[in-house]
Amino acid sequence: MSQIDAVLERAVRHAQEHLRRLDESSVAATATHDELLARLSLPLPERGTDPSQVIDELVAATAGGHLGSESGRFFGWVIGGALPSALAADWLTAAWNNNPGIFACGPAGTVVEEVAGAWLKELLGLPSTASFAFTTGCQMAHATCLAAARHAVLARAGWDVETDGLFGAPPIRVLANADFHSSSGRSLRLLGIGNRAVEKLPADAHGSISVEHLRSALSTKSGPVIVLLNAGDINRGTSDAFDRVIPVAHEHGAWVHVDGAFGLWAAASARYRPLVKGIEQADSWATDAHKWLNVPKDSGLAFVRDSASHCAAMTVSNASYLSQEKGARHPIDWTPEFSRRARGFAVYAALRELGREGIEALVDRCCAHAQALARGLAKLPNTEVLNEPVLNQVLVRFKDPSARAAEGEHDRRTEAVIAAVNRSGEALFGSATWQGKRVMRVSVVNWRTTETDVARTLAAFEKVLATPGPA
Numbered sequence: 001m002s003q004i005d006a007v008l009e010r011a012v013r014h015a016q017e018h019l020r021r022l023d024e025s026s027v028a029a030t031a032t033h034d035e036l037l038a039r040l041s042l043p044l045p046e047r048g049t050d051p052s053q054v055i056d057e058l059v060a061a062t063a064g065g066h067l068g069s070e071s072g073r074f075f076g077w078v079i080g081g082a083l084p085s086a087l088a089a090d091w092l093t094a095a096w097n098n099n100p101g102i103f104a105c106g107p108a109g110t111v112v113e114e115v116a117g118a119w120l121k122e123l124l125g126l127p128s129t130a131s132f133a134f135t136t137g138c139q140m141a142h143a144t145c146l147a148a149a150r151h152a153v154l155a156r157a158g159w160d161v162e163t164d165g166l167f168g169a170p171p172i173r174v175l176a177n178a179d180f181h182s183s184s185g186r187s188l189r190l191l192g193i194g195n196r197a198v199e200k201l202p203a204d205a206h207g208s209i210s211v212e213h214l215r216s217a218l219s220t221k222s223g224p225v226i227v228l229l230n231a232g233d234i235n236r237g238t239s240d241a242f243d244r245v246i247p248v249a250h251e252h253g254a255w256v257h258v259d260g261a262f263g264l265w266a267a268a269s270a271r272y273r274p275l276v277k278g279i280e281q282a283d284s285w286a287t288d289a290h291k292w293l294n295v296p297k298d299s300g301l302a303f304v305r306d307s308a309s310h311c312a313a314m315t316v317s318n319a320s321y322l323s324q325e326k327g328a329r330h331p332i333d334w335t336p337e338f339s340r341r342a343r344g345f346a347v348y349a350a351l352r353e354l355g356r357e358g359i360e361a362l363v364d365r366c367c368a369h370a371q372a373l374a375r376g377l378a379k380l381p382n383t384e385v386l387n388e389p390v391l392n393q394v395l396v397r398f399k400d401p402s403a404r405a406a407e408g409e410h411d412r413r414t415e416a417v418i419a420a421v422n423r424s425g426e427a428l429f430g431s432a433t434w435q436g437k438r439v440m441r442v443s444v445v446n447w448r449t450t451e452t453d454v455a456r457t458l459a460a461f462e463k464v465l466a467t468p469g470p471a
């Protein structure tokens with residue numbers, strides 16, 4: 001057997017073993033930083049090692065150092081799993097190892113993006129003429145969309161940002177839902193639009209900025225404005241009232257960008273689509289395939305209504321936008337990267353594996369599991385569910401049962417209960433600060449999660465909460 005055949009077979013076996021054992025393994029990592037470092041930090045090797053041995057030893061040295069993020073009981077952050085065909089397509093992507101920046105460097109990889117991009121617009125109800133880009137994640141999808149926004153709002157003010165940069169440019173205001181995700185903030189910084197440009201508009205009980213607040217913020221000053229909205233806030237899964245907010249932003253000439261990292265997928269479900277009503281009126285949308293679509297990580301998606309602004313912000317080729325329309329689509333003109341992974345294959349595979357119906361069922365199922373977790377947790381002693389789950393996100397607080405416990409004690413109790421459940425290996429959750437309080441955040445986006453996982457998770461909480469003394 002050749003060396004390459006041997007090592008690929010080893011890798012397949014290791015991967016299969018990891019995935020087969022998800023139900024018996026701890027969802028949380030069990031190895032500490034020091035243990036991992038001790039096992040991995042060999043002196044820089046002087047001589048080479050046989051590939052199969054490298055892989056076997058890599059697996060052994062990292063044992064216990066992988067979260068069970070593929071498990072159906074992984075509810076931390078917002079992290080999806082990998083659908084079978086998407087995982088396999090991702091392996092093949094590495095084996096083919098083309099560079100689909102331009103058609104000539106990756107013919108199939110560029111065409112598969114062209115097809116998957118069109119499918120995604122249809123699935124998510126976005127304008128069929130919107131341009132798109134396959135990026136590393138939602139963060140770089142924001143950077144792509146906001147670069148297009150920066151081009152457009154400055155061009156309207158008579159400024160050519162690609163030629164002249166931002167020195168001396170008219171200032172850009174960013175009016176943002178106060179609960180915007182830090183990845184949009186960082187994208188704005190990367191684009192030379194600092195934190196000071198961002199004016200936070202408070203969200204109401206339903207998570208939307210108010211039309212009145214927006215209107216008054218827009219009326220105080222004229223000039224270039226970008227409005228930053230949420231489809232699926234990270235904490236409660238709430239969205240802006242797009243159908244009412246976007247028309248007001250457009251009356252004032254603002255560019256509307258939507259962070260829909262996971263929330264945009266509500267548009268794929270008849271049941272949850274009303275949550276994002278009017279979202280198609282925005283100017284740009286950023287989302288992830290590596291969250292709710294369950295494609296392996298390194299897969300974000302940017303969509304831009306005004307394709308000319310998108311191309312102006314990103315292009316490096318000499319061909320004009322019009323001449324590209326006739327021939328092949330060159331991703332390099334739409335993405336921030338030069339050489340890049342052929343991300344389209346895994347997305348294409350996931351869309352085919354599930355189809356429209358399967359994606360809708362995945363979204364509906366995850367939301368139902370989130371709601372079941374919320375109902376089950378609410379019944380447990382000293383446990384408060386802080387939001388009525390509208391989508392797949394739930395916030396929970398564990399109360400210190402002692403009579404005069406203050407918020408600080410509830411914060412500590414919340415952290416302790418999360419830590420105890422994570423330590424049990426049964427399920428994994430993260431914590432966050434929401435409205436000044438520590439909370440447990442529940443996120444359900446994994447295709448593997450079942451009712452059994454929900455029941456097993458609730459049982460783990462029951463056990464921790466029944467244990468006397470500090471959790």
Ligand SMILES: *Cc1c(COP(=O)(O)O)cnc(C)c1O
Pocket residue numbers: 078136137138139140181183184232233234259260261262288300
């Ligand atoms: C995860 C997330 C992001 C960032 O996405 P990456 O793919 O990690 O870059 C942005 N916004 C929201 C709401 C998210 O949940």
